[in-house]
Amino acid sequence: MAAQNGEGGLALDPMHQFEIKRLFPINIGGIDASFTNASLWMVIVVLAVSALLLTGSSKLIPGRLQSVGELAYEFIANMMRDIVGESGRVFFPFVFTLFMFILAANMLGMIPYSFTVTSHIIVTLALALVVFIGATVVGFIKHGVGYLKLFVPHGVPAAMLPLITVIEVISYFSRPISLSVRLFANMMAGHTMLKVFAGFVVAMGVLGGWIPLAMMVALTGLEILVAFLQAYVFAVLTCIYLNDAINMHH
């Protein structure tokens, strides 16, 4: 066990890929603002999304790259129109940025030896809190104190009302947690699983390694689907929370 640990410890440790390495230590007033591998991949995400949407022409008849950008644009625009309605137009750039950021982070994370920005709970929690606090603020700006009626659904018997209200409050405040944990756990679990199977391929060698390898190919396909799906789910839930805040349909 110790020999294996020494030889393949780094390669086989499935959590190793999530480690934060400080590439340029930066310290501003005692606050650690180091440029880490996570920061590097965040920058790469920004560059990749910008490159995808800004390079290429902007023509009447779109080329391939332009079609991708327009597809993403219309996808999010239609989703917002369906869920939030026309009043949600103001938040379209934010939801679009959120979707593209998470999608690019998830997809770039599928590249071997890259780093998955969204596999860190602190990142997903920060994004979820921005959505949660933002939606709450929008709700109070739009409806004032009346936004609290969100916790008191219509048509509930008076006897049930205290219980229902408590449940509504709990469910409302668990939104950022479920939103962030869903994305983080999906990303981490997928990458950990791939790494574990990769370890099996090495361990089982030329004779038996094909089985986990085939498994890995299938899992990689699945993970690419999950990468898209989780970005989509995050955007959809953001829209649903915004819809609650703006239209208060409950």
Place this chain on the structure above:
Amino acid sequence: MRWVTPLAGAVMFATPAVASEGGMPQLDPSAFMPQLIWLAITFIALYFIMTKLALPRIGGAIEQRRSKIADDLDAAQNLKHETEKAIAAYEAALADARAKAHAIAQETRDALSAEVEAERVKTEADLAEKLAGAEKTINDSKAKALGEVQAVATSLAGHIVSELTGVKVTRPEISKAVSSLAK
């Protein structure tokens, strides 16, 4: 059997390693701050790139296409209207021409039948005239013939009477007798 040991090692290793290195790297609080700071920087940067550059570009292209399609559809609609108008005008002209042709044909037919009628009347009048002429000629001839017959009969009767009886009968007497007999 050689691979069983490493496999078992990997399986066993996969789980305890997490705990042995002090849990998940995601839960290391010292790594929170740099990530939050860089997430804020990159996300805000991406937001501004999207709002200032990418979205107006894409939205503009989509909007331009939409308006171009709407314009083209409008133009097509206008052309269709014009076509319909042209067809209506053509049909009106056609109906007009047909009516005119009808009128002309009718007129011609009327004129022709009037002419034919006039010709017919004239011919009939001619024929009637000729018939009358012919009848007159016949009557004349007949009268003349009858007159001659009377004259011949008178002279013949005079001769016969004188030959048979030897009585000389005057001409007016014979003539009177013949004409009374001829009646």
